[in-house]
Amino acid sequence: MPRHARGYDTLEAEAWLARRDRRLATWIRRLGPIAPDPRWRRGFDPVDALARAILFQQLSGKAASTIVSRVEAAIGSTRFHCDTLGRIDDATLRACGVSGNKTLALRDLAAREANGEIPDLRRMSVMDADAIVAALVPVRGIGRWTVEMMLMFRLGRPDVLPVDDLGIRKGLQLLDRAEAMPKPRELAVRGERWGPFRTHAAFYLWRIADSGAKPVNRSQD
Known part of the structure; x- marks a missing residue:
C-alpha cells in the first residue's frame, strides 16, 4: 500500500490555490505564506492525543491544562494510554476535575486501544483520511x-476541509463577501476547486476569519 507523507509542500499548495481561486489568491498575497507546521515531523501517540482532546473539550485552555496536569500526577505518567489510565479509578478522575461523560469517554478509548481498534502512526500512514475518520469516530x-x-495539525494531510468548523465558514463568508455564513454543504461544494490542497485553503480561511473577527480557538493549537 502507498504510504501517506506527513506534511506537504506549502508553497506548491499556495501556488495551486492562487491559480484555482482568484479571490483566495488576493488574500494569499495579503496574508503571506503559511509555513509548514513543525508538528508534522514530530512523533506522537494517537491515543494520547485523543485522550487530551477529550479532556480539553468545552473548557478553556487554562482550565483543561490544570485538569490534565492533575491526571498526569495521579497516573504517574505524561502519556495517556490503556495501561496508565488503568492506574486510576473513576472517583480519582472525578477528583481531578474530569466530568462523568469524559470519564466514560476515556474508559472507552482505553478499552478500544486494548482491543487493537485504535490505529497507531504506522497504520495511519497507509490509511486515507476517510478511513482514519471511520476508525476513530466510534470512540x-x-x-x-x-x-x-x-x-x-498532526498528520499533515493536505486535502482535509472541516465543513462544520465555524471559523472556516466565517472565513469563506468574508472571502466571498456574502451576507450570511455558508452552510456546511455549501462550503463543501465551494471547496471542491481547492483540492488536493483543501487543508491549506482551510488554514487561510481561519486566518481570514481572524483578520475580520475575534480569533477562533482550535483544540490542536
Missing part, C-alpha cells in the same frame, strides 16, 4: 471535527 466523545484537526 465515545470523539467526533469528526476532532479527527480532522489531528489529520491537519
Whole structure:
C-alpha cells in the first residue's frame, strides 16, 4: 500500500490555490505564506492525543491544562494510554476535575486501544483520511471535527476541509463577501476547486476569519 507523507509542500499548495481561486489568491498575497507546521515531523501517540482532546473539550485552555496536569500526577505518567489510565479509578478522575461523560469517554478509548481498534502512526500512514475518520469516530466523545484537526495539525494531510468548523465558514463568508455564513454543504461544494490542497485553503480561511473577527480557538493549537 502507498504510504501517506506527513506534511506537504506549502508553497506548491499556495501556488495551486492562487491559480484555482482568484479571490483566495488576493488574500494569499495579503496574508503571506503559511509555513509548514513543525508538528508534522514530530512523533506522537494517537491515543494520547485523543485522550487530551477529550479532556480539553468545552473548557478553556487554562482550565483543561490544570485538569490534565492533575491526571498526569495521579497516573504517574505524561502519556495517556490503556495501561496508565488503568492506574486510576473513576472517583480519582472525578477528583481531578474530569466530568462523568469524559470519564466514560476515556474508559472507552482505553478499552478500544486494548482491543487493537485504535490505529497507531504506522497504520495511519497507509490509511486515507476517510478511513482514519471511520476508525476513530466510534470512540465515545470523539467526533469528526476532532479527527480532522489531528489529520491537519498532526498528520499533515493536505486535502482535509472541516465543513462544520465555524471559523472556516466565517472565513469563506468574508472571502466571498456574502451576507450570511455558508452552510456546511455549501462550503463543501465551494471547496471542491481547492483540492488536493483543501487543508491549506482551510488554514487561510481561519486566518481570514481572524483578520475580520475575534480569533477562533482550535483544540490542536
